[in-house]
Amino acid sequence: MLTVILILLPLAISLILLTIREERVIRQFALAGSLAVFGVAVAAFIQYKTCSHCNLLFTADWLSTLGVSLKFGMDGISLLMVMLTTFLVPVIILSSFNHSYSRPSAFYSLIFLMEMALIGVFTSFDGLIFYIFWELALIPAWFICAVWGGKDRIRITFKFFIYTFVGSLFMLVALIYLYFLTPLPHSFDFQWLYAATLTPVEQTWIFAAFFLAFAIKIPVFPLHTWQPDTYTTAPGTGSMLLAGIMLKMGIYGMIRWMIPVCHIAVKQYAPVAIILAITGIVYASVIAIRQNDMKRLVAYSSIAHVGLIAAGVFTLTLHSLEGAVIQMVSHGINIVGLFVVIDAIEKRTNTRNISDLGGIALKAPRLAIVFMIILLGSIALPLTNGFIGEFLLLLGLFEYSVVFAAIAGLTIIFSAVYMLWMYQRTMLGRTNAITEQISDLTRIEMAALIPVVIMIFWIGLFPGMFLDVTLPDVLQIIHFTK
C-alpha cells in the first residue's frame, strides 16, 4: 500500500499546488509536501526491512485482456532509487527558494509531477506501466527546462526532447515485440517478460532497441550531445532533477530488464558497450578540463562518472552491479550538491564562468567547506560516498579485463584534475571585483546542503548498510544471466 501512496501523494500535491496563488504558501506547501513524501519513503524502507524483503507489492487489474496490470512494488534496488528520489526532491526545492520563478504554482506542480513519474518508473513491475511513467517523466522535465530555462532554451530543449523521444520509441517497439513472445496468455508483467523465449537474433534486436533508449538517457558516448547543453541551459532545479535522478532511470532500466531479458545479447555485445562507455569516460573527462562554465564542467564530469557505471553494469559481475547501484545513489547526491553550490555562486555573482571568479573562500568560508566536501565525494575520496561505488565498479571491470579497468581508472586522476582546477580558480586565490562582496551561504542554502554533506559521510563510512539492501536483488539479476 505504501508503494501506491508514494505514487499518489506527489500527484495529489501537484494538483493542490495548482490551486494555490500566493508564492510564499506555494513554497511552504511544496517543501512540506516533499518532506511528507520522503517520510512515506522512510516508512516504506522500515516496512521493507521488518518484513524481510517482501517487495511491498500492490496489484490491481487494468486492461486484463491485454495482460496489463497495475503492479507496483519495491525490491532493494527500487527502494534505494525511491529513497534517493524522495531525499533529493526536498533538497532541490529548498535550493529553488533562491530564485523567484514566474508562475510558481506551475513550476512546483511540475516538480511533483516529475517526482511521481520517477517513483512510478522505479516501482512499476509491469512493462507497459513502466513505459508510461518513463514517458511521463519527460514531460515535466521538458516544461521545466523550456519555460524556465536560460539562453537558447527552445532549440536545446527541443533537441533533448527529440533525443530521448526517439530512444523511447525504440523501447516501445521492442517492448511490444517482446510482449508477443511471452508465454500465453501474453502479459507485460516483468516476470512474464523475463520468461519470454527469444532466439539469439531476436535478443540482439531487442537489446539494440533497449540499449539505445537507456543509453540516450544515461547518456553513453556518442549519444550524449543533448546533455551538456541541456544541463547548462536548464534552470538549476531542472539540472538537478535531470542529473540527480532522471538519468538514473536509464541505468535502472538496464539492470531491471535489459540484462534479465536479453542476457545472451548483453554478454555478446558487452565489449562494445563497455568500450563505448570507457571511451566516454576519457573523452568527457578530457573535455571537462577545458570548460570555463561551471555547470558545463559538471555536466561533462557527469558523463564520465555515469560512463563508469554503465561500463560496470555490462561486466555483469556481482561487484560491478553492487557498485553501480550504490554509485547511482552517490552520484545523484553529489551532483545535486554541486549544482546547488554552483547555483548559490551564480545567484551572488551573476556568472558561472570560472575565469571570472576567485577567492570566494576568503569571503564565504562555509560555502568553501561545503563545496570542498562535495567535491571530495565526487572525486571518490575514501570514506566519502563516491569511493566505494567507484572501487566496486573498477573491481568488477578488473575481473572482466585488466586493460578496461586501467583505462576506466583514469577517471580517478581526471576527476581530481578538473574538479580541483575548478575549486582552485573559483574558491582559492585572491578576490576580484566580482567576488569582493560575496556573502556566505544563507540558512536555507545550508538547510539544503547539510543533508547532502551528511549523506556523503554516511554512505562513505557505512557503505555496508546500503550494499546489504540490494545484495539479494543483485544476486537475483545475476541469476537470470546464468
Add this chain to the structure above:
Amino acid sequence: MVDFSYTVWILLIPLIMFVVVGLFGNRFKPLVSGIAGTAGLFVMWILSLITAYKYFFVLEKAADGSFQKLLAFNMRWLNLTDTLHIDMGVLLDPISIMMLIVITTVSFMVHVYSIGYMDGEKGFMRFFATLSLFSFSMLGLVVATNLFQMYIFWELVGVSSYLLIGFYYTRDSAVAASKKAFIVTRFADLGFLIGILMLSFSTGTFDFLTLTGANSPAFSSGTGILFLGLSTMTWSMIFIFMGGAGKSAMFPLHIWLPDAMEGPTPVSALIHAATMVVAGVYLVARLFPIYIFAAPVALDVVMYVGAFSSIFAAIIACTQFDIKRVLAYSTMSQIGMMMFALGVSGYGGHEGLGYMASMFHLFTHAFFKSLLFLGAGAIIHAVHTNVMNEMGGLRKYLPITHATFLIACLAIAGIPPLSGFFSKDEILAAGHDKSMLLYIVESIVSGLTAFYMFRLYFSIFWGKETHYHHTPHEASKTMTIPLMLLAVGALLAGLIPFSMFVSSDRMPFHSHIEMGIAIPAVLVGLIGIFTAMLFYRKETSLPDKIYNALGGFSKAAFHKFYIDEVYLFITKKIIFNYISRPIAWFDRHIVDGAMNGIAYVTNETSEGIKRFQSGQLQHYALVFVSGVILFTLLFTYLLTN
C-alpha cells in the same frame, strides 16, 4: 597475554580532535584549539611509548624467538562477498610500532612548535584541525591490517597534505603546489590501486597477515607470465611500488615535493620530511616478504629507482638557494637511500641488513630532518626570507637554532657518534654486499649530502653578514624547546641497538660497525664538510668558478634537470592544447553535428513525403507516437479476440 586493544585510541583521539575542533573550534579563542590538539597528541605519544615498551619488553616472543605480529583490534567494515571482506584494525609489529613512535614524537614536537610559529595566523584553528586529520590518517596507514585499509588512509593522507600545502590559499603558488601534489600522487595511486586489485585478485585476500605470512598465497599464485616476460605478481608489486614512489617522491614522480614547500614550515617538517613521504618506504617494507620471495625483479626496480633518486636529488640540492627546497631535495635523496637499502636487502638475519638499515635510517632521519625543517622555520621567522644568499652570520643572533641546526647537519652528514652515522653506515654496508657500483654511487651521495648541508649551514650562520631590516632574534620558547628535544633525538637515536628490535624476519640479531665501511664513509662526509667550509665560510668566488666550469651540467642541475618543464610540456601543451581542445571542438561540431544531421535529414524526408506543413517536429513526433500506440493497441485487441 598483554592487552593492546587500547591502541585503537591512538587513532580515535586525533579523529575526535579533528571533528570537535573543526565543528566547534571557532567558538573559542584560537589558542584553545592549538592547546587541545597538542594535549591530544601528548596523550597519543605516551600511549605509543607505553605500547612500544609493552611490545618489546613485556610481551613474550613467538616460539622461534621472533617478535609477534598481532591484531590489537579488528573490525569488519564491509562484506563484499562471502570470501572477500574489508576489515579495519590495528596491526602491531616492530615496524608499525616504530612508525607510531616516529609519528607521534615528531607530530607532538611540531604541534608545540606550531603554537609559537602559527601564532596570529588567520586560520590557526583550521591548521590544527587539519593537522589532527593528518595524524589520524597517517596513523591509520601505519597500523593498517590490510592493503585496503592502507589504501583508504593513504588517500586520506593525500588529502590532508593537499589541505596543508594549500594552507595559505590566497597565495597562488601555494594553491598550485597543493593541487600539483594531489594530482601527481593520485596518478601514482592509480598504479597502487591496480596493483592492489591484481594482488588481491591472484591471492584472494587483502590481509597482511596472510599475504606476508609463511604460507602466503602470494608466493604460489600469480606466477604466470603477464607481459614483457614478467609474472602477474611482479607486475602487481611494481604497480604497488608506483604508489609508494609517488608518495615518497621518487624519480620521476618527485616533482610535487619541492613545490610542497609552499606549505607552512611545521607542515614541511612533519609531513614532507618525517612521516608522509616515508609512507612509500613503509609500504615496501610492509610487503617485503612478497617482494623478496615472489617478485625479486620488482625489488630490483625499487633498488634502482631508489639509487637514482638519491644521486639525482643530491646533485640538485647542491645548486638550490631556497633553504626549504634544499631540504626538500635532501629529503628525496635520503628517502632514495632508504628505498635503495630495501632494494639490496635479503631476508633473515644479516642477509636482511638492508631492511633493517632502511628502517633505521627512516627512524633517525625523522629526527634530524624534522629538526632541520623546524630550524629553517625559526630562521625564516627571524629574517623573513627563504633565500640563503640573503642570510649570513646568523649564529650570533640565533644561538639555539644555530646549535641545534649544526647537530642536525652533522647527523645527516654521518659524523659519529650522531644518529645519521649509524643508519647510513648500515645502508652502505648492505649496498656493499650487493653491488660495488651502487655502493660507490651511494658513497658519493653521502659526500654530496655533507657538502650541500654544510653549504647551507655556512651560508646561513657564517659568511658575510647581510644588513637586516630588523635585528633577527631567537624565537619564543614554544619553538626552541622542540628544537632542543629533537636535537637530543638526532644526537642519540643512533645508539639504539636497532637490529635487536627491527629486522626483516622480526628475529633480533646483532649488527656491528664494520670499519672497512665506516672509515671511508666518515672520510667522505668530512671531505664534503671541508669543501663546503672552504667555499662558503667566507665569501669567495670559488663556487661560482666551479659552477661556471661545469657549464651546461650545473645549469641543468640548477633547473632541476628540466623535469618540471617536461611535465608541463606534456600536460599543458600536449594534453591541454593538442588533445583536450580538439576533442571539445570535435564533440561540438562532429558528434553533435552528426546527430543534428540525422535529425535534419529525418525531418526533411518526412516533410517531403508527407507534405505535413505544421513544420513542428515535436508535434509530428507526438502524432507519430500516438499513432504507434493506437495501432498497436488495436492490433493487439484484434489479435487477442
